[in-house]
Amino acid sequence: MTLDKARELIETHVMLASGYNRNATKMVLGELNRDEGQKAVDQLIREFNLDELWGFKTGTHFESVYK
Numbered sequence: 001m002t003l004d005k006a007r008e009l010i011e012t013h014v015m016l017a018s019g020y021n022r023n024a025t026k027m028v029l030g031e032l033n034r035d036e037g038q039k040a041v042d043q044l045i046r047e048f049n050l051d052e053l054w055g056f057k058t059g060t061h062f063e064s065v066y067k
Contacts, residue, residue, distance in 0.1 A: 006036075
């Protein structure tokens with residue numbers, strides 16, 4: 001997954017901000033981590049304030065459900 005696609009998906013999930021969207025965002029971050037690396041994941045956590053919204057911390061390794 002590209003950084004731009006992840007940003008687009010996360011933006012939608014943040015607007016809705018339900019528990020489902022929290023889990024979907026974790027899945028997106030896992031895919032992003034696999035394809036782009038931890039630096040890109042940390043960038044989006046900061047960009048969307050996911051630490052405040054859902055408690056996601058920079059440096060957390062999110063795993064892809066697809067290996």
